[in-house]
Amino acid sequence: MAIINQATKELQVKIVYYGPAMGGKTTNLVQVHDHVQTTAGNKGKLVSLATSSDRTLFFDFLPIEAMTIKGFKTKFQLYTVPGQVIYNTTRQLVLRGVDGIVFVADSQYEKMPENVESFQNLVDNLNSLKLNLMDIPYVLQYNKRDLPNAAPTEYLDYLLNNREVQVPSFSATAHKCEGVFETLNMITRMLLQKYLTQGTPQAL
Numbered sequence: 001m002a003i004i005n006q007a008t009k010e011l012q013v014k015i016v017y018y019g020p021a022m023g024g025k026t027t028n029l030v031q032v033h034d035h036v037q038t039t040a041g042n043k044g045k046l047v048s049l050a051t052s053s054d055r056t057l058f059f060d061f062l063p064i065e066a067m068t069i070k071g072f073k074t075k076f077q078l079y080t081v082p083g084q085v086i087y088n089t090t091r092q093l094v095l096r097g098v099d100g101i102v103f104v105a106d107s108q109y110e111k112m113p114e115n116v117e118s119f120q121n122l123v124d125n126l127n128s129l130k131l132n133l134m135d136i137p138y139v140l141q142y143n144k145r146d147l148p149n150a151a152p153t154e155y156l157d158y159l160l161n162n163r164e165v166q167v168p169s170f171s172a173t174a175h176k177c178e179g180v181f182e183t184l185n186m187i188t189r190m191l192l193q194k195y196l197t198q199g200t201p202q203a204l
């Protein structure tokens, strides 16, 4: 649930980038951090939260044209999770208090089992936190579109976007920053829409 910071008059919204190892989650965060427009002092450092090669990363920022909900400026907190199977406890921790999710899939044909497994792992970890993916705004990003062995997006949709309600999906080549901001803009728009229509988020 988004958090209201009364001291700074900010609404903090937590977005988690989820997906299989090596799919491009960290690359997305680095690209956003490098290119997002903020005024001075309104972008945090990119912080590594865990010790391992497959790290959890975090930073927050207040967009240059800060969106206001009920008098509060919206600050975005972006997290990645470690994708490797062994780091499931970390993934559960990072998902606590999540407001929106970007699922970064690896478009390569041979990565489909890992994509599907990671998506199921997301559903399971949310369930263990008593959350339901259907209640949380999320988007799909089909990354690594530049690679010759990328599967058609229709196939990725078939595997990952086959629920009753389809969610927005974006093609991306994250290391060239293609599709990165399209993805982020959509999830932020969905979150703002949710909080504008569903009343004020929880204050802590």
Ligand SMILES: Nc1nc2c(ncn2[C@@H]2O[C@H](COP(=O)(O)OP(=O)(O)O)[C@@H](O)[C@H]2O)c(=O)[nH]1
Residues within 6 Å of the ligand: 019, 020, 021, 022, 023, 024, 025, 026, 027, 028, 080, 083, 143, 144, 145, 146, 147, 172, 173, 174, 175, 176
């Ligand atoms: N060819 C290609 N490589 C990418 C793309 N996005 C990320 N990578 C590379 O894939 C590797 C794994 O990316 P990373 O962001 O660390 O994945 P993570 O494990 O999901 O955080 C890195 O070597 C990236 O440079 C892409 O769109 N195309």
Ligand SMILES: [Mg+2]
Residues within 6 Å of the ligand: 025, 026, 027, 054, 055, 080, 081, 082, 083
């Ligand atoms: Mg990573």
